[in-house]
Amino acid sequence: MDRVMTTIRNPPPPPPTSAPTTTKPSGLAGALTATPSDTAAKPNTTASEFLNAKDRPLSLSGAFRGVKLNGNPDLPAGTVSEMFKAIDAGKMQADTAKKAPPFDAAAFLGKLSKLPAKEAQNAVYGLSEPERTALVKAVASGKTSPSAEVVHALIKSSPSADIAKVLQGIPDATLKSVSKLVKADGPMPTVGVGVAVELAARTQWGKSHKAEVADLRKRSTDFTKLTNGETGGLGSYRDGKIKYADKLLTNPEALAAVLGHEVTHAHQGVDCCADGKGPSGPEGEIQANVVTAQIWAEIGDPATSPDPSFNGYAEAWTKAGGAKGNGAAAVRERALTKYLENANEKIAERKKNPDSASKNADDSLESWQATAKVFQDALDKAKAGKGTRKLSEVEVKKK
Numbered sequence: 069m070d071r072v073m074t075t076i077r078n079p080p081p082p083p084p085t086s087a088p089t090t091t092k093p094s095g096l097a098g099a100l101t102a103t104p105s106d107t108a109a110k111p112n113t114t115a116s117e118f119l120n121a122k123d124r125p126l127s128l129s130g131a132f133r134g135v136k137l138n139g140n141p142d143l144p145a146g147t148v149s150e151m152f153k154a155i156d157a158g159k160m161q162a163d164t165a166k167k168a169p170p171f172d173a174a175a176f177l178g179k180l181s182k183l184p185a186k187e188a189q190n191a192v193y194g195l196s197e198p199e200r201t202a203l204v205k206a207v208a209s210g211k212t213s214p215s216a217e218v219v220h221a222l223i224k225s226s227p228s229a230d231i232a233k234v235l236q237g238i239p240d241a242t243l244k245s246v247s248k249l250v251k252a253d254g255p256m257p258t259v260g261v262g263v264a265v266e267l268a269a270r271t272q273w274g275k276s277h278k279a280e281v282a283d284l285r286k287r288s289t290d291f292t293k294l295t296n297g298e299t300g301g302l303g304s305y306r307d308g309k310i311k312y313a314d315k316l317l318t319n320p321e322a323l324a325a326v327l328g329h330e331v332t333h334a335h336q337g338v339d340c341c342a343d344g345k346g347p348s349g350p351e352g353e354i355q356a357n358v359v360t361a362q363i364w365a366e367i368g369d370p371a372t373s374p375d376p377s378f379n380g381y382a383e384a385w386t387k388a389g390g391a392k393g394n395g396a397a398a399v400r401e402r403a404l405t406k407y408l409e410n411a412n413e414k415i416a417e418r419k420k421n422p423d424s425a426s427k428n429a430d431d432s433l434e435s436w437q438a439t440a441k442v443f444q445d446a447l448d449k450a451k452a453g454k455g456t457r458k459l460s461e462v463e464v465k466k467k
């Protein structure tokens with residue numbers, strides 16, 4: 069069963085500093101004009117009032133912060149989701165763009181580079197919405213070289229579509245550093261997914277699977293196509309929707325490997341995943357696990373693996389020579405061995421206790437025996453062809 073999605077797209081971005089509410093942070097954004105004068109006097113000002121304040125419309129994060137400074141530590145959930153909806157619809161930007169003050173993004177970045185990381189982040193959080201939009205455009209151009217901290221603050225105060233643009237405009241090394249900051253941060257879906265998708269895009273897999281990467285980028289801005297929650301594992305593809313486990317939000321490399329796996333199912337056009345027994349079948353799972361292996365072998369840290377199987381697949385892939393060698397064949401054998409072990413465990417369980425099966429016909433002793441035979445046959449064939457089988461030979465039957 070999938071958990072029903074909450075109405076909040078993101079937890080509200082935390083205030084950039086833990087400054088006491090009586091101290092207004094300073095920095096390039098100035099003495100928190102992040103509290104517009106016409107709203108500052110009112111206690112309990114809502115975030116959307118800050119966003120649309122007449123004298124200084126704020127970026128999302130700045131608005132959250134303004135609300136907090138205004139003595140409203142807990143944002144009402146309804147306000148937050150309304151704001152995200154409006155921002156996604158482009159309404160907030162349209163409203164605030166009219167009031168855009170002159171802003172030189174390149175000069176702003178130049179000044180930030182001379183500030184301590186915290187202060188630079190603070191300045192980004194204090195930007196008005198038009199300024200934030202201008203900064204996104206500048207970083208997206210690829211002609212600037214902002215620090216990872218500045219990029220991190222910018223993506224935390226931006227909607228998904230802007231996150232993708234920003235991350236595509238930064239060098240590999242900066243993206244890696246941003247990923248580290250995300251790991252140390254609280255979970256935030258738009259940021260975690262944004263970073264994971266761009267990490268995946270820059271792997272060998274991503275470079276040779278442009279359609280899948282484009283699909284992931286598109287999905288990253290649409291919670292009806294890609295979301296977090298209960299998956300029964302680390303990820304799933306069902307009814308057109310990719311889901312990933314919450315715990316991957318602070319592990320962008322692992323999320324990249326899972327998203328690569330699930331988008332492969334999306335392109336197979338078959339639901340997954342039940343270790344070779346679901347609709348995707350062993351061949352569909354093997355193909356997806358080859359992607360997991362490939363991405364994790366390239367960017368994953370074995371010490372932070374979300375599941376021991378990731379390291380196992382990646383090791384098999386690398387030892388067999390990866391894409392140029394017989395990596396796919398090695399992953400195939402490993403996967404089939406794992407599926408067979410699982411099926412044999414179920415068989416033993418059913419024999420010991422016939423009542424252990426769920427009412428689902430697929431969970432009966434007979435069903436598992438038939439499945440084990442399929443896995444065993446495939447494994448025998450894989451072993452016989454060891455050393456010759458290539459990825460192209462892994463076929464998926466669409467249903």
Ligand SMILES: [Zn+2]
Nearest residue numbers: 340341353356
């Ligand atoms: Zn799968």
